[in-house]
Amino acid sequence: AQTVTQSQPEMSVQEAETVTLSCTYDTSESDYYLFWYKQPPSRQMILVIRQEAYKQQNATENRFSVNFQKAAKSFSLKISDSQLGDAAMYFCAYGGGSQGNLIFGKGTKLSVKP
C-alpha cells in the first residue's frame, strides 16, 4: 500500500525568508502524481503545486517550487519570500492508479513570523 510521510509536524519561517517542507512516499507504481495542498485556518483545501512522476523537471508555481527525487521517493516543497498569508497546514499527497483518490500525509503546520 502507498504511504506518505511528512516528518515535520510544525515549521516556522521569518517573513521574506525561504522554507522547505519535507515529504517522502512509498509506492511500487511507476506512474503517479504528487501534490502539495494548503489548508489555511478557513479550512479550505487549496492546491499549491503538482508534479507528474514521469517529468524530470521540477514543478514551479511563482514562489512555490518542488524538489522531486523519484529514486529517493522524496517530494519537498520550497516556499520562497515567505508571506504572512502562507501560514497554514500543508499536506503532501500521492495519487496513483485509476481510482483517483489521493493519499495524504499528516501535514506540516507552517507559521510565518513578521
Added chain:
Amino acid sequence: DTAVSQTPKYLVTQMGNDKSIKCEQNLGHDTMYWYKQDSKKFLKIMFSYNNKELIINETVPNRFSPKSPDKAHLNLHINSLELGDSAVYFCASSQPGLAVPGELFFGEGSRLTVL
C-alpha cells in the same frame, strides 16, 4: 459559482441522532469523494463514487451511507451518531485519467460536532 459545495458547513447534534451532509459539484467531473479530517488534521478517504457507482469503500462503520443520485451529487448520511464521529467532512471531485488521477477539487468542509 462554487465548484464543489457542501451543506451544511456546520452541524451540531446529539449522540444517537441521524444527520446528512449534501455535496454538489458543477465541474462536470465523473468522480466524487468523501474524506474525513480528524482532530489531528489527518485526512482519510471514506468513499468514492465514479458516475454514481461506488468504487472505494474504506473501513468505515456501516452507520455511514453514501448516496449518489447522479454524478454531480454525493451525499453522506450518518446514523446513530457517536462522539467519535466529530470531525470535518470534505467532499471532493476529480476527473481521473485512464491511468493516473487528476487534481482533487474540495468543498469547504462540513464541521460535525456530536455532543
